[in-house]
Amino acid sequence: MSTSPSAQGPRPDEVSEPPYLSGLNAAQREAVETLDGPVLMLAGAGTGKTRALTARLAHLLLTGRAMPGQILAVTFTNKAAREMKERVAGLLGRSVEGWWLGTFHSLAARFLRRYAEMAGLQPNFTILDPDDQLRLMKQILVAEGIDDKAWPARAVLSAVERWKDKGLTPERVSAGEAGAVANGRGVELYAAYQARLQQLNACDFGDLLLHCIEIFRSRPEVLAELHRQFRYLLVDEYQDTNVAQYLWLRLIAQGHKNICCVGDDDQSIYGWRGAEVGNILRFEQDFPGAKVIRLERNYRSTPTILGAASGLIAKNEGRLGKTLWTEGDAGEHIRVRGLWDGEAEARFVGDEIEALQRAGESLGEMAILLRTTAMMREFEDRFNAIGLPHRIVGGPRFYERLEVRDALAYLRVVAQPADDLAFERIVNKPKRGLGEATLKQLRQAARAQGLPLLETARRLIATDELKPKARKALTDVVESFLRWRQAAEELPHTELAETVLEESGYIEMWRQDTAIEAPGRLENLVALVDGMADFENLQGFLEHVGLVMENLQETGGEQVSIMTLHAAKGLEFDTVFLAGWEEGLFPNQRALDETGLRGLEEERRLAYVGLTRARRRLFVTFAANRRLHGSWAAAIPSRFVDELPPEHVEVESEQGLYGQAAAAWGGSFGRFGAEEDPFGPRRVSPGMSRAQRYANEFRPFIDGTATVVESLPAEGGFAIGERVFHTKFGYGSVVRTEGEKLTVAFDHSGEKRVMAAFLVPADQAG
DNA sequence: AGTCCACCGTTTTTT
DNA sequence: ACGGTGGACT
Numbered sequence: 001m002s003t004s005p006s007a008q009g010p011r012p013d014e015v016s017e018p019p020y021l022s023g024l025n026a027a028q029r030e031a032v033e034t035l036d037g038p039v040l041m042l043a044g045a046g047t048g049k050t051r052a053l054t055a056r057l058a059h060l061l062l063t064g065r066a067m068p069g070q071i072l073a074v075t076f077t078n079k080a081a082r083e084m085k086e087r088v089a090g091l092l093g094r095s096v097e098g099w100w101l102g103t104f105h106s107l108a109a110r111f112l113r114r115y116a117e118m119a120g121l122q123p124n125f126t127i128l129d130p131d132d133q134l135r136l137m138k139q140i141l142v143a144e145g146i147d148d149k150a151w152p153a154r155a156v157l158s159a160v161e162r163w164k165d166k167g168l169t170p171e172r173v174s175a176g177e178a179g180a181v182a183n184g185r186g187v188e189l190y191a192a193y194q195a196r197l198q199q200l201n202a203c204d205f206g207d208l209l210l211h212c213i214e215i216f217r218s219r220p221e222v223l224a225e226l227h228r229q230f231r232y233l234l235v236d237e238y239q240d241t242n243v244a245q246y247l248w249l250r251l252i253a254q255g256h257k258n259i260c261c262v263g264d265d266d267q268s269i270y271g272w273r274g275a276e277v278g279n280i281l282r283f284e285q286d287f288p289g290a291k292v293i294r295l296e297r298n299y300r301s302t303p304t305i306l307g308a309a310s311g312l313i314a315k316n317e318g319r320l321g322k323t324l325w326t327e328g329d330a331g332e333h334i335r336v337r338g339l340w341d342g343e344a345e346a347r348f349v350g351d352e353i354e355a356l357q358r359a360g361e362s363l364g365e366m367a368i369l370l371r372t373t374a375m376m377r378e379f380e381d382r383f384n385a386i387g388l389p390h391r392i393v394g395g396p397r398f399y400e401r402l403e404v405r406d407a408l409a410y411l412r413v414v415a416q417p418a419d420d421l422a423f424e425r426i427v428n429k430p431k432r433g434l435g436e437a438t439l440k441q442l443r444q445a446a447r448a449q450g451l452p453l454l455e456t457a458r459r460l461i462a463t464d465e466l467k468p469k470a471r472k473a474l475t476d477v478v479e480s481f482l483r484w485r486q487a488a489e490e491l492p493h494t495e496l497a498e499t500v501l502e503e504s505g506y507i508e509m510w511r512q513d514t515a516i517e518a519p520g521r522l523e524n525l526v527a528l529v530d531g532m533a534d535f536e537n538l539q540g541f542l543e544h545v546g547l548v549m550e551n552l553q554e555t556g557g558e559q560v561s562i563m564t565l566h567a568a569k570g571l572e573f574d575t576v577f578l579a580g581w582e583e584g585l586f587p588n589q590r591a592l593d594e595t596g597l598r599g600l601e602e603e604r605r606l607a608y609v610g611l612t613r614a615r616r617r618l619f620v621t622f623a624a625n626r627r628l629h630g631s632w633a634a635a636i637p638s639r640f641v642d643e644l645p646p647e648h649v650e651v652e653s654e655q656g657l658y659g660q661a662a663a664a665w666g667g668s669f670g671r672f673g674a675e676e677d678p679f680g681p682r683r684v685s686p687g688m689s690r691a692q693r694y695a696n697e698f699r700p701f702i703d704g705t706a707t708v709v710e711s712l713p714a715e716g717g718f719a720i721g722e723r724v725f726h727t728k729f730g731y732g733s734v735v736r737t738e739g740e741k742l743t744v745a746f747d748h749s750g751e752k753r754v755m756a757a758f759l760v761p762a763d764q765a766g
Numbered sequence: 767a768g769t770c771c772a773c774c775g776t777t778t779t780t781t
Numbered sequence: 782a783c784g785g786t787g788g789a790c791t
Contacts, residue, residue, distance in 0.1 A: 077780065105781040127781090205781045240780095272778065372777055394779085435767050547781060566778050588777055606778080629776065630782040 018062060020055040020091045028052040031260075031293045032059050035232070038253075038287035039260040040280070044324045045267065045309070045612035046300025046572065053236065053262055054084060058091040066232050068099035072252065073234040075103055078548050080236060080570070100230070104245050106547045108208040111215075115222060119203075119211040124416055124539060126202040127546030131405065132421045133157060133204050140192050144185070151182045160190045164206030165242040165274025167213055170194060200452075201418050209244045216251040227255025238263030238283075242274040250286065259287065265320050266313050267609050269566060271595070271602050281320060298324045300572055302331025304648045305618050309611040311645035316601045333650035334618045336641060341625040342375070342580075346382035348621065349577050353388060353560060356575060356617075363389060365574035367561040369610045371586040375579065376562050383560070393563035399545055403510065403521040404528055408545060410500050414484045415538050418452040427453075427477060430509035434477070438470040454481060480504060493538040497529050565610045576614035578607075581622040582635035607640045620644070632752075718742060723762035726752075731762055 024032060031041045031052045043049035057073065060066045075081045081102050089095040100107060109127065116123040128136070137153040137160075146156075159181045163173050170191040178187040197203055203211060216223045233253050235241070238261035241249070253259040261283060268277040284290045298306050306326050313319070339345040353366055368379055376392055383390045398404060406429055409422035416422075428434040445465075446456040460466060461475045484500050491499065501507045507525065510518050535541035561573070580586055587603035595602070611618065622637045718724060722734045724744060732746035742759065745751050 103781060109781095129781095130779095208781080270779080273780080374776080431768085433767070437767085564778065566780095585777095590777060602778095627782080 018058075020058045020062075024048075024052065024055065025297055027293055027295050027297070028055070031295065032056045034291055034293065035060060035065055036258055038257060038283075038290035040238075040283045040287075040290055040292045041260060041262040041295065042292060042320060042322060043262055043264055043295040044298060044322050045264065045609070046298045047295035047324070048297075048299055049262060049264075049295060050083070050087065052295065053234070054087040054091055056260065057084070057088045057234065060232055061088075061092065061096065068096050070229060070231040071099050071101075071234065072107070072230045072232070073099065073101040074107060074236065074249070075101070076237045076240060078103060078106070081106075084236075103547070104241075104248070105205055105208050108212045108248065109543065109547060111212050111226075112203075112208055115212075115215050115219075118215045118219060118222070120198050121203065121211075122201050124201070126200065126412060126416050126419050126422075127208070127543070128197070128202050128204045128421070129399070129405075129546070131400075132202075135421060135424075136196060136200075137189075137193060140189055140196060144189060144192060146182055146185065146189070156182055156186070156189055159186055160193060161204075161206055162274055163190065164204075164210050165244055167210065167244040167247045169210060169214065199418075200420055201416060202421075206244065209248050213244065213247050213251065216248075223251060223254075226252055231256045231258060233259040235259070235261045236263075239265050239268035239277055239280045240270045240275045241279050243276055243279075244274075246276070246279050246286075253287075257287070264322075266316070266322070266605055267569065269569065269602060269606050269609060271598065272591070277318075281318065294322055296322050296324050298326040300615055301326065301612060302616055303328065304331045304333060305611060305614050305616075308334050308618070308644045308648040309608050311648070312604065312611065312640060312643045313608040315643055316604055318601075332617055334620060334644065334648055336620045336644070336649050336651045337622075338637065338651075339621060339623045341623050342378045342627060343382070345579055345621050345623045346378045349379065349579060349619070350382050350386055350388055352577070352619065354386070361575065363558040363560050366577070367563065367568065367571070367573040367575070367613065368577045368579060369563060369565050369568050369613065371565060371580055371588060371606070373564060375585075379562050379579075383562075388560060389558060390560040390562055393561050394567045398524070398527075399548075401521070401524055404524055406506065407497070407501055407525055407528055408542070410504060410506065411497060411538060412542060413454060413481060414488055414496070414500060415542055417454045417481070417485070420446075420453045423453045426504075426506075430505045432473040432477065433469055434473050438466065438474065441466065442474075454478065458482075488538065493535070493541065494529055494532045496538065497532055501525060501529075565606045568613050569609055572613055572615055574615045575617040575619075576610070577619045577621065578610045579621045580626075581607075581620050581638035581641050582626060583638055584633070584635065585626065585628075586638050586640070604640065604643075718759060718761075724759040725762050726759055 021029060021032065025048075028048055028051065031039070032055045035056075041049070041052065043052070057071065060071060061068065073081075073084065075084060085096070085101055100110075102110070112119065112121070112125075113123050116125060134153055134157060137157045138148070141148055141151070141153055141156065163177075170187050173187050173190065178184065180186070182189055194207075197207065216226075230252060233249065235249060240263070249259065261280070263280050265277055265280050268275060268280070271277065279286075284292065301309075303326055306324055310324055337348060339348055349368060353363070356366065357363060370376060370379075373394070380390070380392065382388075399408070406426055409419075409425040412419045412422035413426070424439065427439065442453055442457055442460065445460055446453050449456060449459075451459075457474050458478050461471055461478060466474065480503060484496065484503075487499060488496050507522070510522050510525070513521075532538075532541050535544060583589075586607070587600055591599035591603050593599075620641060622635070622641065624635060626633050626635045718734045718737060720734055720737065723731065724734060725731050726744065726746065730746055730748050732744040734742055735745050735751065736743040743751060744759070
């Protein structure tokens with residue numbers, strides 16, 4: 001273990017050692033003090049990673065190893081960057097100025113503003129948001145005559161994004177890879193998209209990194225400058241980096257090779273957007289001589305929770321492997337509970353929360369973690385009904401709201417008149433009679449002259465080419481922008497924004513709107529202008545907006561949190577409810593279909609992330625029936641339920657609920673011994689794996705329940721009044737028949753329209 | 767030019 | 782179920 005020779009003098013003894021070192025365990029201490037060379041800090045969930053990380057930064061600064069400006073620290077979210085800044089300031093007792101701490105994208109943007117012209121951009125380039133990207137891609141597809149039915153802009157754009165994630169410019173995309181996109185025209189479209197971005201003086205998120213990489217590769221003097229500057233690199237959440245980020249890092253790290261990457265391969269959950277677990281698995285090869293430090297002592301969860309999580313994640317292959325341990329009482333068992341449907345599930349969770357609340361537990365220490373946002377609704381409804389304070393974490397973000405985006409589009413055109421996407425967005429908002437016809441004319445002229453739309457409009461209104469009405473309206477728009485650009489020189493940017501929104505009639509448009517959400521939109525506009533006050537100028541504000549799409553919500557108070565598993569990464573709660581653990585939902589069927597075993601393992605990691613969010617108490621629930629895309633689907637418990645080690649789990653099942661499915665399937669949700677199995681003896685051989693049983697007997701139910709069965713011919717007719725049995729809804733009587741569609745009054749779930757193929761005569765059931 | 771209706775697709779999401 | 786989108790209609 002090396003200690004610095006400088007500032008602090010010789011190795012401090014126990015008493016006088018700096019406060020940020022005290023209380024660290026041996027591994028953490030090693031992670032803090034191993035400053036030179038490549039270090040991989042494998043930090044399991046709840047092992048005090050952030051603590052070690054911030055201490056390391058404090059150590060670098062306090063020992064005089066590095067000046068703030070010589071440290072490059074990368075996080076994944078702005079929130080994480082902010083927290084790190086605050087915590088290091090807390091350790092040092094003062095705030096640190098001038099260091100390079102931020103997200104990959106904000107740091108890359110900072111570089112790129114400096115070297116913009118090397119990438120063919122002007123320094124005031126716009127950063128496109130996802131909506132702009134999509135609109136731009138749509139325009140490209142139209143221009144190139146691509147059938148958008150076969151190749152929707154979404155799909156092409158996502159292919160382009162994956163290429164960018166891999167650090168591939170159009171020239172570098174391999175033929176094999178390109179062939180699969182848009183009938184082999186993928187690269188062509190990618191190139192056209194890039195060309196258009198350049199015209200707009202814009203780039204998308206992926207470009208921020210990609211342009212940097214290209215500059216680093218082609219301009220050794222730039223890279224050398226960065227190498228001189230940055231002596232120490234620190235990267236958080238390394239398991240979620242993509243190839244482009246890896247290349248970017250490696251190029252910068254080549255200088256001093258002092259790179260410390262922190263991550264947990266078991267928590268890699270962003271493969272679907274290009275993250276490569278491989279980056280962390282390969283670290284030691286990528287950075288020869290790397291020291292690997294494992295943080296394995298968990299300070300967060302009970303041994304029970306930790307044991308369950310470890311047992312589950314052990315089913316994954318290709319892990320670096322860690323053995324997390326913790327001390328203390330085993331704690332409460334994990335309660336696994338099966339419910340009739342999603343509504344019952346929400347009711348159950350609500351009841352448990354109320355019970356905990358009565359027992360003195362704080363709502364702020366409880367969270368419901370879900371696989372998809374679609375599942376949130378059920379909980380929201382229920383909590384609203386019983387008046388349980390809650391908040392949805394995530395959800396539509398401030399800068400994504402349409403009124404905010406419109407307002408920003410106005411400001412973007414003022415700041416950067418070549419921003420055609422922004423111009424098109426607001427040219428007819430409020431309605432000015434500038435419809436598609438005029439816009440088409442304008443676009444054509446712009447293309448012919450190779451000029452931005454606003455400049456083209458300025459020229460066009462001097463001619464007689466437009467219809468008088470359109471000409472009048474467009475003149476108005478052009479003159480307004482000229483005036484606002486003038487005003488931008490003199491007015492503070494907040495006043496400029498007010499002027500623009502008022503004079504454009506945009507504010508008035510919402511004042512006139514009688515829709516229920518209009519007042520809220522006006523409030524958001526006010527909030528937007530208020531928020532601008534925190535920035536020095538319009539440019540700085542727009543830069544922030546481009547990079548920070550996060551919510552402004554800081555809702556305090558005692559509330560239960562409802563969020564997706566993805567949103568929960570990095571958080572912890574006393575009590576966690578993991579709901580919707582059903583095959584098809586979680587693990588998500590689409591993940592399995594698209595990426596097979598890889599997808600399954602990522603889903604399992606997601607389960608692991610969920611489990612490890614809990615400090616003391618954990619509930620896992622699943623429903624037998626789930627309303628999905630409008631129709632009902634029968635569900636069976638997630639295989640992950642079975643993968644929780646039995647000794648940590650306590651199953652509570654509603655008696656008889658799963659009679660049908662459970663009996664056919666083997667009569668167990670995994671936890672019952674043969675003698676206590678309430679559903680009777682198993683009908684499948686005990687040696688058969690769950691996956692096999694499943695493949696044999698449940699395939700049709702799992703992949704596409706309804707569709708598979710619906711396509712079968714109806715089996716014989718049912719008579720009105722006949723008693724029938726349905727695997728999802730139970731017993732009932734036929735009310736109406738229309739071919740193979742029947743209406744049945746079910747004893748427990750009311751009238752439903754069902755397919756005859758789903759029904760059997762009641763006397764043949766069981 | 768603007769409004770209405772049928773149709774489609776529907777995991778996760780930061781920057 | 783539901784919301785967004787594109788095409789047809791007024």
